[in-house]
Each structure stands twice: as structure tokens, then as C-alpha cells.
Amino acid sequence: MDDQKESLRKITNTLALKNEEIQNFICCLKQSLLNLEANSNRVQEDLEGEFSSLYSTLDELKEGMITRIKQERASRTYELQNQLSACTKALESSEELLEVTNQTLCSSNADGFIQAAKDIKDSVTMAPAFRLSLKAKASDNMSHLMVDFSQEREMLRAIKFLPVPTTPEIQASDCLVCDNTVTVVWSLPEPDAKIDHYVLEHRRTNHEGPPRVREDYPWMVVEGIRQTEYTLTGLRFDTRFMTFRVKACNKAVAGEFSEPVNLETFAFLFKLDSGSAHQNLRVEDMNVEWDSCGGKVQEIKKDKGRTGSPMNSPARVAPGMSPKRAPSARVGRDRFTAESYTVLGDTMIDAGQQYWEVRFDKESKAFAVGVALRTLGKFDQLGKSGASWCLHLNNWLQQSLTAKHNNKARTLDCPIPDRIGVYCNYEEGILSFYNGKTKQQIHTFRTKFPQPILPAFMVWNGSFSVQTGLQVPSIVQCGQKRNSDASSSNASLT
Structure with a gap:
């Protein structure tokens, strides 16, 4: 009986130590929850402070990042609360088991002691406290969600109105009309590295002078030209001329059209x-x-x-x-x-x-x-x-x-x-x-x-x-x- 009591005391001491560890861990979890809430609020406030200095175009990004923080907080809160609940239940179970053990030790009934001690030993062995991980499943550190918009802010401060692209000039002497194709060539008064593409417009006409307000044919548009020349193919020349004009475009704005140029489209036309x-x-x-x-x-x-x-x-x-x-x-x-x-x-x-x-x-x-x-x-x-x-x-x-x-x-x-x-x-x-x-x-x-x-x-x-x-x-x-x-x-x- 003495050996059994000694064994039970060892188990009880081990359980008591585990309970103490659990209590400490519970305190840590509670503090982590408080820190998580505080840190989440601080991160959100910082994020909102950063976004307040940006233009409304960043609102969508802002909401997305706030959602990320809330989701992170909710996910970690869920993990920590589950872990806290499990530890609390394990502690309650251990305390009940300790109380039963103490009552058993104080009992003078020798006949029932052996069976009670065996039951207590089995209960201690299966106690939830021994199946718990005393390592937090989620961290209260939210620093990975901190933001620094200093570079972006500098970029925004540097934003200025893009200059309007210069007006191209069609080089009529370099243009070529042959084989029912027209190659139009143009140039810029000075190089412009910000130009993204050109837009070429053309229409048929029987009038040699500048474009009139009312023409028989509409302007046809060719967009996305990357070079300073373009060839129209598969044409049928049923008018005296074709009128061309071109404009340069950067990422944000288009320049003015060039002066229209009429190219003679001589061909044999009959009915x-x-x-x-x-x-x-x-x-x-x-x-x-x-x-x-x-x-x-x-x-x-x-x-x-x-x-x-x-x-x-x-x-x-x-x-x-x-x-x-x-x-x-x-x-x-x-x-x-x-x-x-x-x-x-x-x-x-x-x-x-x-x-x-x-x-x-x-x-x-x-x-x-x-x-x-x-x-x-x-x-x-x-x-x-x-x-x-x-x-x-x-x-x-x-x-x-x-x-x-x-x-x-x-x-x-x-x-x-x-x-x-x-x-x-x-x-x-x-x-x-x-x-x-x-x-x-x-x-x-x-x-x-x-x-x-x-x-x-x-x-x-x-x-x-x-x-x-x-x-x-x-x-x-x-x-x-x-x-x-x-x-x-x-x-x-x-």
C-alpha cells in the first residue's frame, strides 16, 4: 500500500506541475490575445494613417490589406481561443482529479483504497493535461503586416502631368504608293522616349486640298503602331487621293494630329x-x-x-x-x-x-x-x-x-x-x-x-x-x- 501511495504521490506531483505549466500557458495565451488585439488595432491604425496620405485610388488596396489583418487576427484568435478552452478544460479535469486523490489519501477504508488508487492512477494516466501541447499554435506578433509607404509616397510626390507628345510630321517624299499598297512615313521634331504608340487615320477623297468638313468617306483608324511608318495593304483605289494624318500617344495622353497629307492613288478604274x-x-x-x-x-x-x-x-x-x-x-x-x-x-x-x-x-x-x-x-x-x-x-x-x-x-x-x-x-x-x-x-x-x-x-x-x-x-x-x-x-x- 505504501508503494502504491508513493507512486500516486509522484503522479500527483507530476500532474500538479503540469497544471502549473498550464496555468502559466493560459496566462500567456490571455496576454497574447490582448497583445493580438492591441497590435492588430495598432497595425490597422498605422495602415489607415498611411492610407490617409494617399489618393482615393488606393482605397481598394487599403480595404484588401485591412481584410488581410482581420482575417489573420480572426484566424489566430480562433486558434488561441481553442487552445485556451482546451487548456482550461484540462485544468478543471486535473483539479477535480487532484481533489479525488486527496480524498482517497485521507480515507481510512483499506478495502476500498486499493481499487480507488487504481482508478485514480488510470484517470491520471488518461488525463487531458498530458495530451496538451504547451506551445502556442499562433503568434501574437503582427509585424509582418506592417507597411512602409515612404518610397511610394515619394513616387506619388514626383508625379507630374506628362508632357503632351509633340506633333509628328508626315514625310510625303518618303511615302510610297505602289502595288495597291501605301507606305506612310513620319518623323518627330525631336526624340521623345515617353511615346508609347502612334495612331494613323486615313480616308479616301477626290479632293486635293486640305480635308473638308464634309467628306464622302469616313476616317479609318489604325491604332497601336510602334514604328514611325506603316503600310496599308490590299487596297482598291477608286478615288483620286487618300488623306493621311498621324498622332503620337504616351501612356496617358495623345498629342495633336499632324497636318493631313494627300497621296495620289492613281489606278485604272472602270465599270x-x-x-x-x-x-x-x-x-x-x-x-x-x-x-x-x-x-x-x-x-x-x-x-x-x-x-x-x-x-x-x-x-x-x-x-x-x-x-x-x-x-x-x-x-x-x-x-x-x-x-x-x-x-x-x-x-x-x-x-x-x-x-x-x-x-x-x-x-x-x-x-x-x-x-x-x-x-x-x-x-x-x-x-x-x-x-x-x-x-x-x-x-x-x-x-x-x-x-x-x-x-x-x-x-x-x-x-x-x-x-x-x-x-x-x-x-x-x-x-x-x-x-x-x-x-x-x-x-x-x-x-x-x-x-x-x-x-x-x-x-x-x-x-x-x-x-x-x-x-x-x-x-x-x-x-x-x-x-x-x-x-x-x-x-x-x-
């Missing part, structure tokens, strides 16, 4: 003359389709509905060129008839170099593209008289591509392209046909045109579309220069 079209050809703008049920009545109605839109503006040509708009109906002649399934362009060529392209249905039974004199008879088929020159696709029975003039034909050994480019140099008497995609030359007529000529087209059981407003491609011009001194291999057709 299809529906008044000349065979009654079986349905002409809609620049598209033509074979119509076996077509008739003159429908075409007359279509002509009446034609408007004076900018698409019907005068032809655009390079300096020195003088295409002339032909009357809507050929003087003294009706539209083409019989088997002459032909339609002409409405603009005469009597000078300069011109270029246009045509895309045709390869399944057409017959198709032809070329030029013709205005005196071409209404029964004449393209290439079958001296008044027309053409490239002819025959898709009847056997497919063939031939060059035709004055009822003479030369078969061409080349793949049939998706579209055909037509080049005409009136003074030199050159009419060349090209693969519209690769710009590979297909055939060239060399002749002397006795009078102004018109673009001419023929289709039977098929369709085609014409693209005008095109400049002579550079590759075509270069090829023509290389061949200017070479003799023609097509003399029999001229």
Missing part, C-alpha cells in the same frame, strides 16, 4: 457598260453571269436603277494617262447580239499603262478577256476581227487556252490560272496577259492601236467578275522593261 452587254449576260456591278433567259427588258430596268454612287466616279489613272468614260450606249450601235456574248468596259484607254484583273468560272463553256475598239461590230466575236485582241478559254469538248486576234489563234501551253491580269501600254502597243496570282506572263500582243480601246469580256454558259482600281504591279512593270527591247514572238497575231 462594266451594261448597255453594251448581250441580252443573255446578266450584269450586276462588276459581276457577269450567263443567263439563257435574259432579255433586253431586264437590262434596261437594271440600267435605270444605277446610281451615281462613288463607285461610278471617274476613272483613276496615273499622270499622263487619259482614259475617258465612254457613253453608256455605243453610238449608232445596239448591244452585242447573236453569238457575240460580249460586254465592254465603260472607260476608253487612249494613253498610258493600265492594269485590271478578272476571275472566271473555269467550268464556263467559253470565256474571253481582252480589249476592243469601239467600232467592234455587234455581231463580232472577240478575237475574230481586227478590232479586238483577247485570251480565249474554250471548255467545249476539249479544254484549250488560245490568244486570238483578227480571226487567228495561237494555242498556249500553260496551266489555266484562277484569275487573269491584263496589262495594256497604249503608246507602246503592248497588251499582255498574266497569271493574276503568280504574275507569270501568259501571252503578249504587240501592235499599234489605231484608236482608243475598251476592256472587253465574253462568256458563254459561265460567269466572271472584274476587279478594277488596280495599279500596274511592280513585277509586271519590271518584266515589261526587261522585254521592251525583245522582239515579239506573236507577230502573226498582231
Whole structure:
């Protein structure tokens, strides 16, 4: 019994020491809670003091950081309060166990002492006090949430209005208009490292002077240009000029637009003359389709509905060129008839170099593209008289591509392209046909045109579309220069 009492006393002493440690730890936890509250308040006050010196744009950041502090405080408070509650319960349990132990030690009942001592020993062994961690699960230190806005404040004090970017100047002499593209080049009076990008605006116009208050075409905008030049591609030149202006922008403000510059966009522009079209050809703008049920009545109605839109503006040509708009109906002649399934362009060529392209249905039974004199008879088929020159696709029975003039034909050994480019140099008497995609030359007529000529087209059981407003491609011009001194291999057709 004495041994058991000694063992129980040791256990009781150990428990008492543990209770003392728990009490000390509880005091620490309580102080930590007080410190946490005080430190949290101080951090929040400091944060609010820092934010009070900043602009309202920092409010969102401020609220976010306050939320972070509150969340941190709530999280630590939760951990510490849970730990405090567990320690308090363990202490209460230990005190109750100590009281039972003392009562047992004072008992004189020897019979019940052994069993009571055994129960107390088991209870002490399982006491919650021995399962507690006496290390705080959360720190009361909130210094990691302190802020220092000294550098930011200095940065804010240094903020000034950004200077307005200087106005660029378009270098008209360096700008380039070719191949239906326009490259615009500009410069700044002095370097400006704060410029972020440029904004280029352009619009088509038929007026050479400065921009007017009312124009037929709106400004088109190109943003985010990082260099001092920009190239517009895939254009169709159906006006005399294109007007350009540019402004510089930094991160906060845009400067003034440069003085507008007009660049001449010379190109050959024409429409299809529906008044000349065979009654079986349905002409809609620049598209033509074979119509076996077509008739003159429908075409007359279509002509009446034609408007004076900018698409019907005068032809655009390079300096020195003088295409002339032909009357809507050929003087003294009706539209083409019989088997002459032909339609002409409405603009005469009597000078300069011109270029246009045509895309045709390869399944057409017959198709032809070329030029013709205005005196071409209404029964004449393209290439079958001296008044027309053409490239002819025959898709009847056997497919063939031939060059035709004055009822003479030369078969061409080349793949049939998706579209055909037509080049005409009136003074030199050159009419060349090209693969519209690769710009590979297909055939060239060399002749002397006795009078102004018109673009001419023929289709039977098929369709085609014409693209005008095109400049002579550079590759075509270069090829023509290389061949200017070479003799023609097509003399029999001229």
C-alpha cells in the first residue's frame, strides 16, 4: 500500500506541475490575445494613417490589406481561443482529479483504497493535461503586416502631368504608293522616349486640298503602331487621293494630329457598260453571269436603277494617262447580239499603262478577256476581227487556252490560272496577259492601236467578275522593261 501511495504521490506531483505549466500557458495565451488585439488595432491604425496620405485610388488596396489583418487576427484568435478552452478544460479535469486523490489519501477504508488508487492512477494516466501541447499554435506578433509607404509616397510626390507628345510630321517624299499598297512615313521634331504608340487615320477623297468638313468617306483608324511608318495593304483605289494624318500617344495622353497629307492613288478604274452587254449576260456591278433567259427588258430596268454612287466616279489613272468614260450606249450601235456574248468596259484607254484583273468560272463553256475598239461590230466575236485582241478559254469538248486576234489563234501551253491580269501600254502597243496570282506572263500582243480601246469580256454558259482600281504591279512593270527591247514572238497575231 505504501508503494502504491508513493507512486500516486509522484503522479500527483507530476500532474500538479503540469497544471502549473498550464496555468502559466493560459496566462500567456490571455496576454497574447490582448497583445493580438492591441497590435492588430495598432497595425490597422498605422495602415489607415498611411492610407490617409494617399489618393482615393488606393482605397481598394487599403480595404484588401485591412481584410488581410482581420482575417489573420480572426484566424489566430480562433486558434488561441481553442487552445485556451482546451487548456482550461484540462485544468478543471486535473483539479477535480487532484481533489479525488486527496480524498482517497485521507480515507481510512483499506478495502476500498486499493481499487480507488487504481482508478485514480488510470484517470491520471488518461488525463487531458498530458495530451496538451504547451506551445502556442499562433503568434501574437503582427509585424509582418506592417507597411512602409515612404518610397511610394515619394513616387506619388514626383508625379507630374506628362508632357503632351509633340506633333509628328508626315514625310510625303518618303511615302510610297505602289502595288495597291501605301507606305506612310513620319518623323518627330525631336526624340521623345515617353511615346508609347502612334495612331494613323486615313480616308479616301477626290479632293486635293486640305480635308473638308464634309467628306464622302469616313476616317479609318489604325491604332497601336510602334514604328514611325506603316503600310496599308490590299487596297482598291477608286478615288483620286487618300488623306493621311498621324498622332503620337504616351501612356496617358495623345498629342495633336499632324497636318493631313494627300497621296495620289492613281489606278485604272472602270465599270462594266451594261448597255453594251448581250441580252443573255446578266450584269450586276462588276459581276457577269450567263443567263439563257435574259432579255433586253431586264437590262434596261437594271440600267435605270444605277446610281451615281462613288463607285461610278471617274476613272483613276496615273499622270499622263487619259482614259475617258465612254457613253453608256455605243453610238449608232445596239448591244452585242447573236453569238457575240460580249460586254465592254465603260472607260476608253487612249494613253498610258493600265492594269485590271478578272476571275472566271473555269467550268464556263467559253470565256474571253481582252480589249476592243469601239467600232467592234455587234455581231463580232472577240478575237475574230481586227478590232479586238483577247485570251480565249474554250471548255467545249476539249479544254484549250488560245490568244486570238483578227480571226487567228495561237494555242498556249500553260496551266489555266484562277484569275487573269491584263496589262495594256497604249503608246507602246503592248497588251499582255498574266497569271493574276503568280504574275507569270501568259501571252503578249504587240501592235499599234489605231484608236482608243475598251476592256472587253465574253462568256458563254459561265460567269466572271472584274476587279478594277488596280495599279500596274511592280513585277509586271519590271518584266515589261526587261522585254521592251525583245522582239515579239506573236507577230502573226498582231
